[in-house]
Amino acid sequence: VxxxxxxxxxxxxxxxxxxxxxxxxxxxxxxxxxxxxxxxxxxxxxxxxxxxxxxxxxxxxxxxxxxxxxxxxxxxxxxxxxxxxxxxxxxxxxxxxxxxxxxxxxxxxxxxxxSEEDSIRWPSLIAPYQLCFIPPKRGSKEEEEGAALLERVYDDLAEALPHLAGDSVLDDRTQLTIGKRLKDANKLGYPYVVIAGKRVCEDPPVFEVWNQNAGEVLFLSKEGVIELMSKVQVP
Ligand SMILES: [Zn+2]
The missing domain is CATH 3.30.930.10 (Bira Bifunctional Protein; Domain 2)
Structure with missing residues (x-):
């Protein structure tokens, strides 16, 4: 004020x-x-x-x-x-x-x-990174297909919204479960977390997207993710 x-x-x-x-x-x-x-x-x-x-x-x-x-x-x-x-x-x-x-x-x-008791929250305008991508766990049945599909989300996003290309983090600690990495992402406060989870093998693939500042979880296609991210305000 x-x-x-x-x-x-x-x-x-x-x-x-x-x-x-x-x-x-x-x-x-x-x-x-x-x-x-x-x-x-x-x-x-x-x-x-x-x-x-x-x-x-x-x-x-x-x-x-x-x-x-x-x-x-x-x-x-x-x-x-x-x-x-x-x-x-x-x-x-x-x-x-x-x-x-x-x-x-x-x-x-x-x-x-x-912020909340145990997790940082940033306004998008000053968040160090907007997006965290979490590929499937190593050895899971979604591993190969999920990782490739998630990479395609990143490539298409970087092409459609080049200002976000350098604003993304890939959590490739695939020896850890998705849940463990999501917990870390939650604590660090990336405004958006995009996960290649169980539904990534559906046709068309569905990604789990956490909009942290709104406190909501969305299930979106690749186009849906890009549409959502096009509304994010960054400097
Ligand atoms: Zn008054």
Missing amino acids: KVRAATGSIGGTVSHEFQLPADVGEDKLVLCPDRHFAANVETLNGEQTSCPTCGQKLTQTRGIEVGHTFYLGTKYSSVSNAVFLSPENKPQLAEMGCYGLGVTRILAASIEVL
């Missing part, structure tokens, strides 16, 4: 913090349930309990600050005489703004907010 914040030593007239609501956060926030108003309590004069726009009671939460923007106006440009020429060829002071992002803090805060 974007909240009104103190400008602190940077100065300027307006500043907003970008906060990820989380119980472990160090900042105290107040929010209008309909999002008209949000502020870090540091900025409030005395007790403010209702929304200035709609009058509803403000809810309190804690947040982790992951970004901060400042509107500086002409505070620095007037001192350093940073001017530009207007379309009328008149010198004008530049309006300035600045921002900071806590890059490593965004990672830590995302994990804090999204």
Whole structure:
């Protein structure tokens, strides 16, 4: 959430913090349930309990600050005489703004907010890898056909969605059962896990797909997998 914040030593007239609501956060926030108003309590004069726009009671939460923007106006440009020429060829002071992002803090805060007790969850936009492929266990009756079919899913996916080609991991520890490898993938938090399981030998082949962030398991054809992955947002 974007909240009104103190400008602190940077100065300027307006500043907003970008906060990820989380119980472990160090900042105290107040929010209008309909999002008209949000502020870090540091900025409030005395007790403010209702929304200035709609009058509803403000809810309190804690947040982790992951970004901060400042509107500086002409505070620095007037001192350093940073001017530009207007379309009328008149010198004008530049309006300035600045921002900071806590890059490593965004990672830590995302994990804090999204993860479960024993497994990491990443938003797709910052997940180190989007996809984990799990081929059949060595010695299983699906082994050869399943591995080849899964490879074809990867090849066709890489061709249709080249931006995901380098965003995939193959868990080829085929001495381990699918269940064991799925458990590891679950802990590491790949947003999608594609498994060549028992149904890979059906005609047409069916793959088991775990959409981890939605908490759902899908049974999809190769085309279905590519269709699903085409909706994934990556940087
Ligand atoms: Zn309101």
